[in-house]
Amino acid sequence: MSLVAAIEWAEGHHRRGLYSPIGVAFHWAMAALMIFQLGYGWYLGWQPAGGDKYLGYQTHTEVGLAIMLLGTLRFLWRSQIGTPDTVDESSFSGRASHVLEVWFYFSFFALPISGWVMWSTLPSNLPLSIAGVIPFPNLPFDQLSEGLQHRLMQWAATAHVWVVWITALAIPGHAGAAVLHYVVKRDRVLPSMFDLNGPQAPGVAGSAPDKGSADEPPRA
Template structure:
């Protein structure tokens, strides 16, 4: 099964592209993370009260799926290597890009986990729901003495803040680097992370690979 998945992914990575699964993970998570950054900041400036509580409920509901996606994406990334593209041959710039991606993966786990710990530590402000409707348990912290729960709250809040700042600094760098590779260096890096839109030549090549009997009328000729 894994070998078949790898063989399928290689049909994309050999053309310096991420597989459609890798691309879907990237863009779904990028959108969720950007939303979380904006919404989290917005909510943190609301005055204490009902709107702020609803704001954090939305924030948790949209943030918990990132934890599930992080587990699936990490597993996928271990089993299916990404492509080796132009950006992998750049010396120290490549090392910085790799380090950034490792930090992103730490954020994908660390932010939802620290958020979950904050939510569960001191007088949970209400039930948690994954994506807004699937009930999600609190962490089992209620039996701890109050001072320990406050300590958990403090550490989790610090971790959340540090990781938020890491993203605020690294995401713009990551995006600028992607644009620089694309427009300045004319590398294939961004193209490899965009959904593949087949052109006429791709369609002709696909038709050529199809067994004769499966071609529709008009496709069976030369070309």
């Protein structure tokens, strides 16, 4: 399937009021990896110093680089195709949704890059790779003074911690908004992220369920 055909296929899903399977796959894959990273990073922080912790941080960094790669692919895909209308962009919920989206994209890059900086300041010959498959170089910090390397480590660690905490708070906010749409507004935003077939009639993901017109008899 060519890129043009893939875009047209995805747009067909959007016209039926749901996200395309490609968009859904990106969403859930990156959500799972982000949640894993938050939990695994917290776990490593409590482990005693040693070889196992060191190897754990190598894995943690490599998963982060995989998230950065997926984030890049998702951004490129998102730049070529829109999404189904979910909320009024001028409303408070629309603006909040946009802010969360921008923050998540920021975290997809800020966390791996800060982790990459921290790893590159450690005295190690362990190589990095993206998800253990694609080789990835360390930054050439070994040529810097120890004092400068230490400051880079501190700056990167501080940025990493702040982005982690804000992201950890943003995730339940994002999930809560999706549940709010489903429970209170009774629209199709949440189901559209699970239903790969979608409604048969055209519509938007954020629209209320079709209750039929006044001239139509109620459906059985």
